[in-house]
Amino acid sequence: MGKLKRIWNVISGIFVIHFALISMIIPKDAFLLIALIIAVILMIKGFSYISYYLAMAQHMVGGKTILFSGIIMLDFGVFVGTIAERSAAIIGIYLTAGHAITGGINVVKAVRSRKEGYAWKADMFQGVVNILIALVSLIFMGSVDILVYVYCSGLIYNAATRIITAFRKTAVVYIQ
Numbered sequence: 001m002g003k004l005k006r007i008w009n010v011i012s013g014i015f016v017i018h019f020a021l022i023s024m025i026i027p028k029d030a031f032l033l034i035a036l037i038i039a040v041i042l043m044i045k046g047f048s049y050i051s052y053y054l055a056m057a058q059h060m061v062g063g064k065t066i067l068f069s070g071i072i073m074l075d076f077g078v079f080v081g082t083i084a085e086r087s088a089a090i091i092g093i094y095l096t097a098g099h100a101i102t103g104g105i106n107v108v109k110a111v112r113s114r115k116e117g118y119a120w121k122a123d124m125f126q127g128v129v130n131i132l133i134a135l136v137s138l139i140f141m142g143s144v145d146i147l148v149y150v151y152c153s154g155l156i157y158n159a160a161t162r163i164i165t166a167f168r169k170t171a172v173v174y175i176q
Contacts, residue, residue: 009166016159020152027148032084034151035091039081046074092147096137099154103130129157 023030049070057063076094083090106127113120133154140146 006166009162013159013163013166016155016162020155020159024149024152027145030152031088031091031144031148034148035080035084038091038094039077039084042073042077042080044077046070046072046077049073088144088147089141092137092141092144095147095151096134096141099130099137100134103127103132103134106130126161130154133157 023034047070049066053063053067053070057066060066080091080094104127106123108127110120110124110127113123133150137147137150140150
């Protein structure tokens with residue numbers, strides 16, 4: 001990781017922690033804002049995947065996967081944006097599913113890394129924490145305030161992980 005990327009990770013991590021703490025103070029108003037931010041982020045990622053496919057990935061192996069991922073992200077973003085004001089339960093399900101999927105991917109990655117003899121504990125810890133966040137938000141699905149608190153605690157955790165990762169030393173491989 002380069003120095004600029006490290007600085008960006010620290011700054012974005014601090015910004016996310018501040019946003020999460022402010023959102024925890026005003027959970028009712030923050031829920032709509034969080035839903036709209038998620039919708040915008042999904043739409044931007046969807047557009048970027050589709051544009052990447054059109055520019056380069058259409059000639060690559062697995063390029064259609066990138067196209068379909070972009071279409072799905074764009075669709076989810078538009079869907080979340082249109083129902084943001086109407087249904088807190090559906091937004092809660094999206095947040096829960098996002099944490100559960102991310103946690104599951106991290107756990108599978110950790111198991112594979114452990115079999116291959118690489119570092120696996122950090123990925124396993126992140127996966128377990130994301131799955132626990134998903135379970136807690138599934139249990140308290142009826143309360144918007146608790147959903148905001150759970151989501152913001154997940155944001156704080158992920159931002160802290162990003163900041164810690166920025167300060168971690170990485171090995172530099174020299175090819176001779």
